[in-house]
Amino acid sequence: MRSKRCDEEGSFSAQISGVGVAPEGARSATGGATSTPDGGALLEGQRWSTRRKLAVVQRLVAGESLEIVSREIGVPIYQLEEWREKALLGMEEALKAHAQDPAERKLAEAQRRIGELTMENELLRERCRRAVGPLARGKSAK
Secondary structure, eight states: OEEEEEOTTSOEEEEETTSSOOOTTOOOTTOOOOBOTTTOBOOTTOOOOHHHHHHHHHHHHTTOOHHHHHHHHTOOHHHHHHHHHHHHHHHHHHHHSOOOOHHHHHHHHHHHHHHHHHHHHHHHHHHHHHOOSTTSTTOOOO
16 A cells, blocks of 8 residues: 655655554664665665674774664664674684794694604505515515
């Protein structure tokens, strides 16, 4: 069902009742925010990208109020707290990771390769010890 609505300038706009229109005086559970070009709430059916979530979390970490941000972008407070906790955990894990010195990396690779060659040599020695034939221990191939 369509209804016509007159705005302040006197122009009419058609709206479909029940689609994205709440009864007068009603608010949505997320505060009734609408989409804004500067990064406010999303339109229905849109999803929050990682980049947009990061921008919101940065605002929270900078000290903005959860309630104000929640109302502005139309996301429940519990969801903002969850995003903030995940971001803080991710930062903590990133800081725990040690930047590996290139020399240490080369040393670790060399030690790994030495271990492989040592095992290979031991296996070949054992095979030669058990071998029967012209290349068995003590026999020359003259």
